[in-house]
Amino acid sequence: MKNIQLLTVVFAVSFLAACGGPTSQNGQAGAPASTAVAKPTGEDIYKKTCIACHQPNGKGVPGSFPPLAKSDYLANKDQVIKQVLKGSSGDIVVNGVTYNGVMPPQALNDDEIASVLTYVYSNFGNSGGTITPDEVKLERAKQ
Numbered sequence: 001m002k003n004i005q006l007l008t009v010v011f012a013v014s015f016l017a018a019c020g021g022p023t024s025q026n027g028q029a030g031a032p033a034s035t036a037v038a039k040p041t042g043e044d045i046y047k048k049t050c051i052a053c054h055q056p057n058g059k060g061v062p063g064s065f066p067p068l069a070k071s072d073y074l075a076n077k078d079q080v081i082k083q084v085l086k087g088s089s090g091d092i093v094v095n096g097v098t099y100n101g102v103m104p105p106q107a108l109n110d111d112e113i114a115s116v117l118t119y120v121y122s123n124f125g126n127s128g129g130t131i132t133p134d135e136v137k138l139e140r141a142k143q
Contacts, residue, residue, distance in 0.1 A: 015078075042119025045112050050120075058124030064101055066094035071125035077131060081139040084113050110136040
């Protein structure tokens with residue numbers, strides 16, 4: 001009887017050690033989980049920073065916030081970077097429609113601005129393209 005109890009305990013401990021230990025992000029038992037924080041993607045930044053005004057589909061809010069979707073405003077990269085860095089108030093014309101509102105400067109670093117703008121340029125029916133952190137840095141230096 002003691003042998004069965006001992007065998008049961010050994011089995012239980014072995015089972016728990018194999019299945020219940022820490023797992024890594026790839027699901028392998030025994031490997032420590034990563035403590036590094038993932039760098040936010042352009043989409044993550046858009047969802048946190050831009051979506052309230054420019055909407056999930058990038059179409060903005062008619063009469064209030066201009067669209068980023070299929071936006072002719074995106075043709076001038078320097079202008080777009082400056083818009084995010086400094087914000088603006090007053091008239092802005094996008095796709096032939098005048099908007100009069102306020103966009104506050106965004107509290108994002110150069111990498112985040114490059115990432116979110118590259119996301120915008122690559123989505124919402126826009127033609128693609130990238131913005132680099134160096135381009136943002138250069139525009140920031142002009143301020």
